[in-house]
Amino acid sequence: MHDIQALVQDLERALLSLNRNEAIKIIHQASTQSSPIEAACEVVTEALDHIGAGWEEGRYSLSQVYISGLICEEAVDAVLPREAPERKDQPKMAIGVFADYHLLGKRIIYSSLRAAGFELTDLGSGLNTEDVVKMVHKQQISVLLLSTLMLPSALKIKELTRQLKDMPVKVVVGGAPFRFDENLWKEVGAYATGKTPKEALEIVNNLTGGKV
């Protein structure tokens, strides 16, 4: 039996050195000790949290956060497939890039949430208000995560939240403009903002009652 903390540390080391095979091996090891979902939640989430926090503190870089998320997503998909019953019992969640095409932030959050066992729909990039309102309505989305890189794109979310105000959907925003202006998320009428994958996960956990 391996100690969970030791596995977390080993995984973090493997991810930071981009050692994909080693990282996948550790995640498999964790999943054989407990249920796959527990392995995903404990070992993967904790390792990704450390890396995300390291980025926030300036110790690690965004590329490390991104590649780590990709590797973990792949490994968790193997132990917890898309159709796994644990993934199904969740409120409908979706993620997209609003009004621009810079995908990295969205991809990081998408991978991190999936690696933590959540399932969410990728709405893509270049989204506009009209499209999103239709998608939310049609797909009955109750948690909508939006990423932006440019300030004008972020400001356009205000109109979107206005149009969504009578729908049972919570809009969570992230991206550079929200990092550099800490009140911007309130100004655009979002439910919350997150600076790191960990914060995104906390918000989603809160909204879903930790239902993974």
Add this chain to the structure above:
Amino acid sequence: MNTMAITSMERVLKTLGHQEPDRVPMFLMLTMHGAKELGLSIREYFSKPEHVIEGQLRLGQKYQNDCIVPFFYGPLEIEAFGGEVIWADDGPPNSGEPFIRSIEQINHLKMPDARSSKVLQKVYKATEGLNKEVGNKIPIIGVVMSPFSLPVMQMGFDKYLEIMFFRPDLFKRLMEVNQEFCVNFANRQLEAGATAICYFDPVSSTTIIPRETYLKTGFLIAQQTISRIKGPTATHFASGRIMDIVDDIAKTGTAAVGTSTSEDIGMMKVACKGKLTVIGNMNGIDMRNWDRTKTVHIVKDIIRKAAPGGGFILSDNHGEIPFQVSEETLMTISETVQTYGHYPIQLSDG
């Protein structure tokens, strides 16, 4: 443009020599605000070099700016490669969907001729026109996207990171194409009358890649590229962190660095002392919320921490001030520099 005895050019050159000029030089990186001055939409404004010439001259005069920026917009270089640009009414044009959709396309990527490219001609014409107007009195800052950072718009960040880490063959090929293009674009701007080139390289910041990756990639590319640019350069990291790579940046041959509001400007000044001029680090995104009191406080604080000894230019942290920042705030920044930016700096803590 400045009526004082010393010109903006002399002021900037002195500070680049790590000496104290008459006052702190100020680079307000205003691009889209020229459209406001001329009463045009952003798209209309950037459609003709004559508009940019007039806009830059008016902005320079109005705010006593110490530089002229004949920069149009980031995705202009993507347009030169045949990519898409998406216009906005209230911000800079954005690059559209990346034109490299499959990474294997890199093997067949053709470099546009920066000298004859139709879309780049307006930059050269604006630079020539501005040079005719201001001569050697005000530095004209040309801008290029670094070969290492351009791929974010060419292929998207996610695909780019994957080739950077896992496909060295395609990474090398892409850098060869981009480097040649960048050198040609920079040198043609210098021929047109630019004084210096701002080498935009956000991907090299430690916000995006770790130092060990930088040393094997962005650093070497910057060294090679900057050595072929026939004029002085400043490197800008567009709000990215650089504290851990300051000594490395100094070895790329650049003279100055654009710094982030996420890092302490006083500590940055110490780290760069005698090696690099520090440019920064007002928070451009937050700036639209500043009232007069806050603006004065921030500008004074930055001057107090970074200006003594020269080697410092007050500017925003991103290299382009958002369209939403008001004339009042810009005027307050300028007035605060005129009031408190005279050497020797006499601002105390608090």
